[in-house]
Amino acid sequence: MSRDWRLLAASAAVALVLGAALRSGGILDMALVLIPPLLLPFVGTRKRGRIELERQIAPSLTEAGRPVSVRLRGSLCLSERETALIRERPPAGLSTDGPTETLVHSSRDGVFELIYRVSGGRGIYLFPDVTVQRNDLWGLGEKVEETKVSADPGSGSTGRDLTLIPAPPVFREINPQPERILPYSGTFTSPLSGRGIAFSGTRYYSPGDSMRQINWRASSRRGRLVSNLFSVERAFELTIVLDARIGVAEGGVAEELFEHSVAAAHALARRSLAEGNRVSLLVYGGIMRWVHPGSGRYHRFRLDRELAAARLADHVAFRSFDNLPLRSFLPRSSIVVVTALLPGDVEDLLRIKSEHYDLLLISPDVVKLSMRRLTQNVPRRPGAEIAGRLSREVRSTAMAILRSAGVPVLDWDTDESLFQQRFVGPRSSSR
Numbered sequence: 001m002s003r004d005w006r007l008l009a010a011s012a013a014v015a016l017v018l019g020a021a022l023r024s025g026g027i028l029d030m031a032l033v034l035i036p037p038l039l040l041p042f043v044g045t046r047k048r049g050r051i052e053l054e055r056q057i058a059p060s061l062t063e064a065g066r067p068v069s070v071r072l073r074g075s076l077c078l079s080e081r082e083t084a085l086i087r088e089r090p091p092a093g094l095s096t097d098g099p100t101e102t103l104v105h106s107s108r109d110g111v112f113e114l115i116y117r118v119s120g121g122r123g124i125y126l127f128p129d130v131t132v133q134r135n136d137l138w139g140l141g142e143k144v145e146e147t148k149v150s151a152d153p154g155s156g157s158t159g160r161d162l163t164l165i166p167a168p169p170v171f172r173e174i175n176p177q178p179e180r181i182l183p184y185s186g187t188f189t190s191p192l193s194g195r196g197i198a199f200s201g202t203r204y205y206s207p208g209d210s211m212r213q214i215n216w217r218a219s220s221r222r223g224r225l226v227s228n229l230f231s232v233e234r235a236f237e238l239t240i241v242l243d244a245r246i247g248v249a250e251g252g253v254a255e256e257l258f259e260h261s262v263a264a265a266h267a268l269a270r271r272s273l274a275e276g277n278r279v280s281l282l283v284y285g286g287i288m289r290w291v292h293p294g295s296g297r298y299h300r301f302r303l304d305r306e307l308a309a310a311r312l313a314d315h316v317a318f319r320s321f322d323n324l325p326l327r328s329f330l331p332r333s334s335i336v337v338v339t340a341l342l343p344g345d346v347e348d349l350l351r352i353k354s355e356h357y358d359l360l361l362i363s364p365d366v367v368k369l370s371m372r373r374l375t376q377n378v379p380r381r382p383g384a385e386i387a388g389r390l391s392r393e394v395r396s397t398a399m400a401i402l403r404s405a406g407v408p409v410l411d412w413d414t415d416e417s418l419f420q421q422r423f424v425g426p427r428s429s430s431r
Helices: 003-022 025-042 218-221 253-273 296-309 345-354 364-377 382-402
Strands: 052-058 059-062 068-075 082-087 094-097 100-103 111-120 123-126 129-136 140-149 160-164 187-202 225-236 237-243 278-284 287-292 334-338 358-364 410-412
Touching: 003 025, 025 082, 059 296, 094 187, 100 111, 100 345, 123 296, 160 296, 218 225, 237 253, 253 278, 253 334, 253 358, 278 296, 287 296, 345 382, 364 382, 382 410
Parallel strands: 059 160, 237 278, 237 334, 334 358, 358 410
Antiparallel strands: 052 068, 068 111, 082 100, 082 129, 094 111, 123 160, 129 140, 187 225, 278 287
């Protein structure tokens, strides 16, 4: 029952007790006058039917910041003197545009539709159950219940979760050079010769060569049969290691830096999957979240949800790359580490390189981002310029050591587009 009904019932009880104690007929008459309204919520009610609610979230997976339409519709059985307040509770972190509650009357046969839009940052948002508050015509009877929502059959989503992923920037070709390729067709030009479309050279004819391989112009010039050679185009396996450790920076700088790292990992995964390669993801931070290698549309959906749920965390066992599970990676495959480089990471990365992995590094410029935040409110902060120069020298030295060891490095200035950045190292030129 509602608060007004409980207040009225308490007043009637007090009047009855007080009238009986004082033997006052006037007070008893007042108590008897208050009793009939207390029975009004029970008059004309019937057994309540089942509430049917459907929620459609379109689209259920999209880029962060874009508005998403949420439509809630349903029907419920109401008596002649009853109304119902349907209230949606969007998850914390989402901003809403439009009404999130509606009042349903029995005159509309209990059918309603509620449409509003939400938007927010990267993450996975779970919508709770809908609150249904029933009231009678006089506002005395009240019943609040949580009702589960089913998905709209034509929406293709669960109707309970919304996944917002970072907007993937355009990524250049990274030109990996793995020592081990997969026996599947792809876009990676293997150094091995075979059937393909990429011309790699010629050689003299040997028994067993197909007649289609013969280069008749070169054969007429040399007086001997010459066969064309083609490079095999195969797929490879790429492992993306996303650094989610706390300690690279502090406060808002760490969060902004991590958002850039997630965007880079997302763009790299999308491009590699589009080229037909197998991609795996390891989020390395408080815990290790591992997405096994795979390809295809469903695997892309798994990677999107994992990147949307990634958060900065801290654990004593994962404060360095020394505990990376290298045995879980395909031997002699390509590994791309997305990190801002903590002290001591260079030695761990060199150890990974020595295990015959094709290692590449994408590193957002934490020094420039930190200096911009540091001098934002206080332009001439004492010692800030010296600290920035020292940090820049330490970072440049670490990058130089990795490049000299044969690790291509992309030192990403986050003020510029990722498409404008290039790997610097033994394979700095793109294909």
